[in-house]
Amino acid sequence: MKTVICPGSFDPVTKGHMDIIERASKLFDKVIVAVLNNASKHPCFTIEERIGLLRETTGHLSNVEISTFDGLLVDFAKLRGASAVVKGLRAVTDFEYEFQMSMINKKLCPEIETIFLNTSQEYMYLSSSVVKQIARAGGDISMFVPEEIRDKIVDRLLNM
Numbered sequence: 001m002k003t004v005i006c007p008g009s010f011d012p013v014t015k016g017h018m019d020i021i022e023r024a025s026k027l028f029d030k031v032i033v034a035v036l037n038n039a040s041k042h043p044c045f046t047i048e049e050r051i052g053l054l055r056e057t058t059g060h061l062s063n064v065e066i067s068t069f070d071g072l073l074v075d076f077a078k079l080r081g082a083s084a085v086v087k088g089l090r091a092v093t094d095f096e097y098e099f100q101m102s103m104i105n106k107k108l109c110p111e112i113e114t115i116f117l118n119t120s121q122e123y124m125y126l127s128s129s130v131v132k133q134i135a136r137a138g139g140d141i142s143m144f145v146p147e148e149i150r151d152k153i154v155d156r157l158l159n160m
Contacts (some may be wrong), residue, residue: 016123074109
């Protein structure tokens, strides 16, 4: 069974994230969506809320599991028996950072591969930061986030 990790902060989850998760679920036996608990960041949603939002949006994918981690990604991947990390790429700037991280991870744990999936064209511009900015300004985020969690995202961001 091929297990992969799809890591991120998912603050909040977007249709771009879902694009990568859904495509990975078709390629691998098991996809563990790993929500990073990064103490240096100040997320809008708690780790529990982000896990809940992801569970709502991935419930239709029987081979997707939602989890959380802190520390090194490669240690989490080894602990969970994953053979690879799947990362979505939107632009060249994503590639530069993600390539550097993949090389560091390879040095730390040579048996864990990094697989890059290009984000579908309709989501290449999309980020959680853009979603937060639009929602805080009272804009419509319907085209950027899964429908089933849109109201929760709007409620949180308008009431911060």
